[in-house]
Amino acid sequence: MNKPFISLCPEITRAHALTLMDWLKDERVTRYLSDSRDVCRSIEQAIDRTQLPILTHLFNRGGRFFMAYDRYDAPVGFVRLIKTGSDCEIVLAIGDSDKWGRNLGAGTIREGMKLAFLDMRAGKLIAKIHPDNKRSLKAFLRSGFLLESETPTLKTFSMASGRYLQFLREDAVGGSGGIYITEVDKARLESLIALEEGPAVVELEHELERAIVVKPDQVACNVVTMNSRALLQLDDEEIEVALVYPEDANSSAGKYSVCSEIGAAILGYQEGDAIDWRISERTRRIEIRKVLYQPEAAGDFHL
Template sequence: MNVHHHSLWPPPDNANCHSRVLAGAVEMNTPFIALCPEITRSNALTLTDWLEDEAVTRYLSDSRNVSRMIEQVLGRVQLPILTHLFNQGGRFFMACDQHDVPVGFVRLVKTGSNCEMVLVIGNRDNWGRKLGASAIREGMKLAFFEMRAEKLIANIHPDNVRSLNAFLRSGFVPHSETPTIKSLVMESARYLRLLRESPAVHVADIHITEVDKARLRRLVDLEPGSEIFELEHEIERAVVVDPRKVAEDVVTMNSRALLKVDDEEREVVLVYPEDADDHAGKLSVFSGIGTAILGYKEGDTFNWRMPNRTCHIRIGKVLYQPEAAGHYHL
């Protein structure tokens, strides 16, 4: 898919700072994408392969030598991790599927209170398989919850119909147009409203109680930094229910549940951070799996990105739920 205005590769000091980037095809079959911030040498080589494909670079308006530039850097810099090089002037993420295979990239460039998204699906084999919508969702989550943008902008070539449709279906609205660029925008208030009112296709609803939401909201507001933006996102998208009416098979705070994480069965209790004890199976809601299971119910299965890999999680059984037991004080 093609979205442009900032380069894939940070330009040299004397380069045109308004060079534009490609947006390839957006839609793909598996609706799961994780945005991985670590960029390895292998990732960089994959990028050069994508950029050698004329179909991928059809709407790329910055230097046609980007691939060669990356190869030259790989020759000069003998490091296994190149994240710092790709994050100059913005934040760069590899877009990976549920098997942790890179299928594209997302770049977010913040200027003032606004942020611009560049999204590219690099391998033509993945075009038309509905991964683009998931990549857009993940980019919006980062832009609004972690980077605290007020507006998210996508600049797309008018002929790039696939990309235009993907962003429009994701809730972006037209902002401006020139013969070479259509600018689409998503404002923070609209994003939050759509998150609550129009759940994404293929993403399961989660439920939290009014009491849990209030407590978690206070904790999130007090927590410095951006490490818990995933939890904030889950709180905002959740269906809020009366504690006395929540289904007894939903994982609420202080629930004990039997999980299957990949091939490992685990019995855990979902707790507030001050009660966490890994040895006792008490998982903080701030932890990766803790955030992941909040609000899901028995039988739900889903993929969740941990720091170094994507996990497949299944809620096997809710063994204890405070609300079902009438323990509303927990």
């Protein structure tokens, strides 16, 4: 893949909290975080206050907190999204300094934008950055943020929802490559998204927004469309799946809802494509080996 893979996970464990404390003891990490001392103290208090293995609820006070994972499921940083009215502020850091310089910050920003705009429905996403924080300045500018205001000690950048969607459609901040969807499938799925919710639905909406839309009789025969059957390579396992609407789903029979993790992942890709996708709390490599049946290619336009 051309862009480093990053996934944001909302569950925060005690082990995550200890990792965060280690990161926040590194002056290189905290140099430009204005509230790093308070954050470190709060984490320490949270660990001391409870013996629960999951601390997510403590980290989500006043905002939403996520751990950032790389392709190998190693925690590399964190993101916090604080929504006030229609505006949302993003705070992030790549805490693992050994992995600096690999564009993980830009990947983390892209994932943060996805959640802010498609899950939290922010009208504008704001980033406040110290003028000397050259890495962050470069990453946010390359992600399409615009300078909104500045003082000698702070630069404020913003991204509007409309601009984000425009970038997605131009594939400026999209995923691993172009995907294709028919006009009919897109219309049906947009209606479906309005009724469904969950992380996979956010991913599905993201894919729809960045997809290249074509007429049903013009889609290539090797593209995975709705009600297609395909042979996948899932890491080291070969499986046959059918991509269906939620009411027809039956995973034991190989029928995966488009609102499931695997379903949202394969929509619009074509034979030979390979993508990284987070499934069942770990990152998997999915390759489209062969499209076994596609309704449009078979002339079954009623499906």
